[in-house]
Amino acid sequence: MTSTDLNTYVTFGYLACGLAYLVAQIAGGKDSALRKSAFGFLMVVWICHTAAIGLRWIESYQMGVGHAPLSNLYESLIFFAWAMGLALILARFKFHADIVVLLGLPLVFITMASTFLLDPSIKPLIPALQSNWLAAHVITCFLGYAGFAVSFVAAMLLLITRGSKGLVSYLPSAQILDEIVYRSVAVGFPLLTVGIITGAAWADYAWGSYWSWDPKETWSLITWLVYSAFLHARLARGWSGTRAALLSVCGFAAVLFTYFGVNYLPGLHSYF
Numbered sequence: 001m002t003s004t005d006l007n008t009y010v011t012f013g014y015l016a017c018g019l020a021y022l023v024a025q026i027a028g029g030k031d032s033a034l035r036k037s038a039f040g041f042l043m044v045v046w047i048c049h050t051a052a053i054g055l056r057w058i059e060s061y062q063m064g065v066g067h068a069p070l071s072n073l074y075e076s077l078i079f080f081a082w083a084m085g086l087a088l089i090l091a092r093f094k095f096h097a098d099i100v101v102l103l104g105l106p107l108v109f110i111t112m113a114s115t116f117l118l119d120p121s122i123k124p125l126i127p128a129l130q131s132n133w134l135a136a137h138v139i140t141c142f143l144g145y146a147g148f149a150v151s152f153v154a155a156m157l158l159l160i161t162r163g164s165k166g167l168v169s170y171l172p173s174a175q176i177l178d179e180i181v182y183r184s185v186a187v188g189f190p191l192l193t194v195g196i197i198t199g200a201a202w203a204d205y206a207w208g209s210y211w212s213w214d215p216k217e218t219w220s221l222i223t224w225l226v227y228s229a230f231l232h233a234r235l236a237r238g239w240s241g242t243r244a245a246l247l248s249v250c251g252f253a254a255v256l257f258t259y260f261g262v263n264y265l266p267g268l269h270s271y272f
Contacts, residue, residue, distance in 0.1 A: 003056035003069075004120045007078060010052055011112040013045035014085070019107040032190045035098050042101070046085045053082060056122070063126040070138040074118040079138070080259075081111040083146035087184070091150050094195075095180055097172045104153045112268055133202030141195030141220075145255050147188025148227070152252035154180035155245035162242050178240050181248050196220055219258040226251040 015222040020041055024034035056069040056078075069075040088104045117234065125134075127146070171177070199220070200210040211217060230247040233239035 003052050003059055006048065006052040006055060007112065007115065007120075010045060010049045011109065011116075013041075013048065014081075014105055014109040014112060017042045018102065018109060018213060021098065021102040021105060025099065027047045039092060039098070039101070042085070042105075043089065046089060049078075049082050049085060053078065053093055060122050063122055065122065067125050067129075068135045068138075069122075070134060071125055071129055072123070072238065074115050074120055076138065076142070077111050077115050077118070080142050080145060081108045083142045084108045084111065084149050086143075087146035087150045091180060091184070095172070095176060097154075097155065097176060097180060099171055100150065100153050100180060103157065104150060107149055107153070127206075129206075131202055131205055133198055133205060137198040137202050140198060144188040144191035144193075144195055145259065147191065148248075148252050148255050151188065151248045153182050154178075154184065155248035155252075158213070159242065159249075160243040172191035174241065178244065182234055182240075183245055185227055185230055185248060185251070189224075189231060192220075192224055192227065215262040216258065219262055222263075223251065223254040223258050226254050230258050251256055 017038065020038040024032060024038045046104065047094070053069055054074070057066075060066045060069065070079055084104065085108050088101045091104075092101050134183070152175045153161060157171055158181060160175060161171055161174050199217070203212065203217075204210045226247070230244065230251060233247065234244055
């Protein structure tokens with residue numbers, strides 16, 4: 001079995017996890033065996049996902065072009081989905097908010113399913129990517145993005161509780177959702193900061209300049225500023241609830257444009 005085959009199974013595994021969580025949400029109680037089984041299934045799928053990434057890494061060495069599987073859009077989407085899966089698992093352990101996992105799993109599934117449209121072949125790295133900074137930069141950035149994704153899901157749920165009182169009984173309390181929104185950003189922000197710093201070091205190594213105002217660099221800075229504003233508003237101004245949730249949603253929109261939107265702009269970081 002190749003890593004591509006395993007990633008296909010993992011993709012549909014995440015879909016099955018989402019359906020299992022949906023059934024558990026509808027039919028089970030707060031601490032039902034159904035929810036525990038659905039979470040256990042998610043853990044198994046995520047472990048298989050981890051194995052698929054490791055297998056692709058091994059395959060690259062077998063082809064004589066060994067490198068961390070983080071170098072193109074196909075590989076980065078797989079790693080982004082893996083990071084979001086990890087973030088959802090950790091959020092479930094910390095807050096026991098299964099509804100966040102339920103609504104986060106479609107993001108993971110869609111991210112994995114989008115790789116079906118891409119070329120999965122393993123190619124040698126271009127000279128600019130042949131650096132140990134590659135793994136440090138990409139891993140920290142995507143782990144930060146994953147934290148922001150969990151914050152976004154919790155923020156959307158928090159906004160729903162504000163707009164529809166009829167759904168409140170099906171959701172965690174507003175206080176718990178608000179805490180997830182904040183804590184996820186508090187974890188993601190330093191990871192993004194390290195990602196930007198390592199990216200600057202990598203840029204100096206590859207292109208002789210720490211910062212060139214490339215579209216990716218510019219939008220990474222915009223994303224960083226949005227989440228800086230979130231933390232400042234939270235810690236210095238006491239923002240919480242709806243206002244904090246809206247800032248989290250804006251921040252994740254900036255994340256998505258940083259990752260996908262800049263590919264349509266000319267620049268050194270474009271996957272296209």
